[in-house]
Amino acid sequence: MYNRSLWFWLFITPVLLALGIVVAFPFLYGFIFSFTDWNGLRVTEFTGFENYRALFQESEFINALIFTIQFAVVTVLLLNAIGLGLALIVTRKIKSNHLLRTIFFMPNLIGGLILGFIWQFIFVSVFGDLGEMFHIEGMKGWLSTTRTGFWGLVILTAWQMAGYIMIIYIAYLENIPKDLIEAAKIDGATSLQRFKNVTFPLVAPAFTVSMFLTLSMTFKIYDQNLSLTDGGPANSTQMLAMDIVRTAFSDNEMAYAQAKAVIFFLIVAVIALTQVYYNKKREVEM
């Protein structure tokens, strides 16, 4: 027994150490900094909850929070719908399904910054020209209003990440035992019924995984936001991550930004944990 625990600790120490140095310790440090007036160079005083009190009164932070929540809700729904849809398409017996999988996954391989610029061109120039050509007012001036900025971000994110979510669904869909489906068929279930009563409950674990992933992904989006709208117009499409970075590096209020980051962390943690808890309850044991 003694031996085993020695080896146990020997193997786990490097990981613990690495995790401690790059995650736990900085996290704690940052937490402490959020109670001070740290400006990046020095701390002059301990301000207690001052930063936290200030941030809930700052309209820019509240706006960013609301915008992020709206964005996350819409995007998570859309992403999972599209992801599952794509997965259903490519798990059918069609000839090109391997090629299709690759194609759907491709956007995920391009960096968010570059995608942002590409879509910016599409939204501004291509949409603009199409709108001009077919006289569709709604296609002109994309990204110049909050609403189009919002949908621009939703479209970009859905397009980029749907392929990734699709892969998760594919894994679960392909694991569904064929006999169950067959049995359902023999019992005379229509394809809709088969999907609703057999397939859907069996891919429920995939929902847990992808909901968790997409929710935390969409909450923490930064580079797409930066390159597509840069928070504009009038900082109305600025998401939480971006607001925090700006507070830290443009306004130079490091401690205040740190306080925002702590709140941000709490929100993401609470949402993610609640959601995992509820989805776990719904899963079917096979």
Place this chain on the structure above:
Amino acid sequence: MKGKKLYFLIGAFCLAIVLGGCSFSSGGDTESGGEDGHDGGGQVTVDIFQFKVEFKDQFEELVEIYEESNPGVTINVKTVGGGNDYGQALTSAFNSGEEPDIFNVGGPPDVDQYEDYMADVSGTKAAEAALEGTLNSVERNGEILGLPFNQEGYGLLYNKEIFDKAGIKAGEIQTQEELEEAVETLDSQKEELGIEAPFAFPAKEQWVMGNHLANAFLADEFDHDVMEAYDSDSVAFEMGDQMQRFFDLQNDYSIQPTLNLDYSQQVEEHFSLGNVAMIQQGNWVYNTIESMDPEFAEENVGLLPIPVEGYEGRIPVGVPNYWAVNKESADEVVEASKEFLDWMYTSEEGKQFVVDEFRFVPAYEGYEDLDIADPLSEEVYRYSTEGNTMGWVFLGAPTSWTEDVLGAAMQEYISGDITWEEVEEQSIEGWEKSRQ
């Protein structure tokens, strides 16, 4: 997944602090520069950390020339891209204990942050040669803490060919009315002139509006002194009506929608390719225009002052950045750093290089007999030596006020959400709040 970057960044930052702290406590004798100074027998190493990507190669060339004639000095140059990134990188450099010996600071808020590290450079030749007023924002308690990089100036850049075709004489445009008239002439002949609109107004860029446009109309109330703006508890928008008029003129006669027009579209796509007749920018866009169309840049770009009542024929000229020497470095390193900066701006060799290769508008005396490389800079230098200038007060505004408060409010104004009165109200409120 992407958002993890943020955590990582914050994590890395804190880690930098921790590690930085360790190296502090292990004793000051391992400080950068110092060790090389002792070991190499009179060898001094100066680390420069600068932000101007545009002249990186030329600057390194200049450093080589200096090292050849001064064998006792080794200079390492590190360049990190402009704007926010530099501030970020500089803060972490200081935190990690790898403090540079020479670094850059912008306006008074930067000076505040780094004041403890900035050595007094008042004894240098360069400080004596600096043009009047250029040292205002780095003066603290009688000490001069920085040396100006260069001067920059802005106004309305216009396409001379288009103006000629439309029969407009740029020299005769002095007042707001005359400018409006010229713009209407241009607008009525759009087809014949082959332009899309008279202006390209990049309302997506908060700095173009909040920093530069506003500055022209705010300089007067702060007496053109950046420090006066820096010490002021409030802003009055005394010339708010004029600002609105000029703002509306640019916005209304621009390629639409202005809210998604950005800087690169403005300069490259629209101005350099002759889609518009005018843009509000400064001499820093010269290299960009030149890379698009060298002939156009050389022959056809003119600079027109922004029409401000009482300041007709004047352009805002200012110093965007300063060189600072790190006080904490070893004494001989501080001396060597000062000597290098002196040499760059006051020796014949250095001056020639500053003008020819850096293409700077010098912020120092003694450049009268040198030819300034590009026509825009030349024009800015002409305005500056003739004294036809206004101050750059926006660097004295509260941190990020110009963009996040004023610039953002102007964007809301364009989208029709608020009136101009509300733009002013919000901005005054924002200024006062930061200065409490």
